[in-house]
Amino acid sequence: MPVDLSFDDPRSDEVLDAAAGVRRSILPGGVRLVTQTDRSVRSATLGMWLPVGSRDERPEHAGSTHVLEHLLFKGTARRSAMDIATAFDEVGGESNAVTAKEHTLYYGRVRSADLPMALDVLTDMITAPSLEEDALATEREVILEELAMAEDDPGDVGYETFLADVLGPDTPIGRPVGGTAESVNALGIEDVRAHFSEHYRPENLLVTAVGDVDHEQLSEQLVAGLRRGGWVLEDGAVPTVRRREAHPEMMLGGAAGGHEVAAIRPHLLARPAEQTHIYLGGTGLSAVHEDRHALSVLMSILGGGMSSRLFQNIREQRGLAYTVYSFSAAYRDAGLFGLYAACRPARTAQVVELLGEELATMGERGVDQAEMRRARGQITGSFALGLEDTSSRMGRLGTVELVHGTYTGVDETLSRIAAVEAEDVRRLAAQLASSFSTRVDVGPES
Known part of the structure; x- marks a missing residue:
């Protein structure tokens, strides 16, 4: 039977599907953790979701969600960009991120033995990114190349134009996820920092993990990692209410x-x-x-x-x-x-x-x-x-x-x-x- 994923109980911890090994907890700060334990594999995929996408940007911050996604890989207080890149490469894992209209996702796939490393790196990225001006200057050029590449692809440009025409080119949901060359060039580092401060908060975070994982152990490591990055996780806090119908x-x-x-x-x-x-x-x-x-x-x-x-x-x-x-x-x-x-x-x-x-x-x-x-x-x-x-x-x-x-x-x-x-x-x-x-x-x- 379907299970309602409510936020009524800030200490919620329940088994959603015993046969499939699916469990859900609401942790301090309103952080949500959903896992599926599968002992038949020796790997795990970890995802960190923020319910913020391009449609949630303020007009003055257009394109900042995608820019921010890039900048989180450019270093933290504890790691350089090279440290982040090599952390997954040296264990044969993979990591990446996706910006969409309604969410941003950072994820990694590693051997289960390397899951603590993946969790530490990803929590570090989302809690304590450096967000430096010089990194923005460099990454802006990378994103402009990404936009130019899409503009050269008739499939990409056709689909984005179709989507904007159907949903409304002047509406938040109709705007392109990556922004435009004009909006990306206009973004300053303070715009990106403001966007980060507004949305990257404990009550917005959802963590999902599937594979050879232990829910209790992952819960403890997750809370420790978020606190190490400087987030204050208050007991009794509840997650942000899900997106409501607006259009x-x-x-x-x-x-x-x-x-x-x-x-x-x-x-x-x-x-x-x-x-x-x-x-x-x-x-x-x-x-x-x-x-x-x-x-x-x-x-x-x-x-x-x-x-x-x-x-x-x-x-x-x-x-x-x-x-x-x-x-x-x-x-x-x-x-x-x-x-x-x-x-x-x-x-x-x-x-x-x-x-x-x-x-x-x-x-x-x-x-x-x-x-x-x-x-x-x-x-x-x-x-x-x-x-x-x-x-x-x-x-x-x-x-x-x-x-x-x-x-x-x-x-x-x-x-x-x-x-x-x-x-x-x-x-x-x-x-x-x-x-x-x-x-x-x-x-x-x-």
Whole structure:
């Protein structure tokens, strides 16, 4: 049965799933720790999550979340940048970080014997970074190169533009995660320090660990590491309340949708290229929407693999594109769906028409049981294969805690996918087909 991940008891310590070895504690300072013990492996993946992403930045701090992520690897009071880099390299481990729209994640994967080292390094980074002016000057250039690299990739620039157009380019959630060259150049070290002080606090921190780990031992080491970095961990403190719904107008069926595909004027990003990269779609489902499992099935049938409708119709039968698929993105209070294809410019109009028609047909005529069976098998299989990886399981625990607020076991999740009916998929397809609002083309001018 699902378990509510509440904050009511500041001393909360409970087993969420005894069979899977999942346990959760709220530690001093409101720090959350969720672990999954798996003695069949000799490694562990450790993640440190802060529920702050690009959408949480103040206008004057635009881009600071991503810049801060980079700077945390540039040294602390106890370690140089080289010390941080070599700590994982010399034990054959790996470490990295991800900035997203709604969270920032720092993680490491090591042998279980090296977990204390990984915990010490990561807690040092998030509690006591140096945040020096010269480090910002250097890393700013690195980030500008990163942005330039993305600008040269038609897939990256097309997707980011599509996402901004659907969610609103002038809204916090619609802004690019990495900022822009202008906003990154405008950031000063005091902006970054202010962003760090505001968000990197005990009550915001979630730590997840999966593998050959001991929950009690990790709890003690975590508290000690955070205190060593200078954080004050008060007994009785509770975690920050989870993100609330703030943009109901961005939900499926909101004001943004309702256009015929043929009437959507493309946002053309002119690039010298041999193909036109097409992004077509609109508002979708939030990460907590009750139809999210039906959306997974729909996306699998529509454009999730070689047997999908888009692949079979546009590539296999007509030979109009090499790459074609469907996709979705979900946030706490917003979501989007999209269809993608890359083709020679002369075929763009035909491909756009076929993309829209395929989803509309699904909404009108539904799907058959063979498609439902394949979709369930694809989702179940990829989900099961992902659980073989401690990093994937670590990420799942983080998403469950930060976004959903309810722990659901693997068997329960799979049963919910199995419970999706063909009519659920048809109904959702009809809704999506009526919500087309945005088209982005990246390629040569006609």
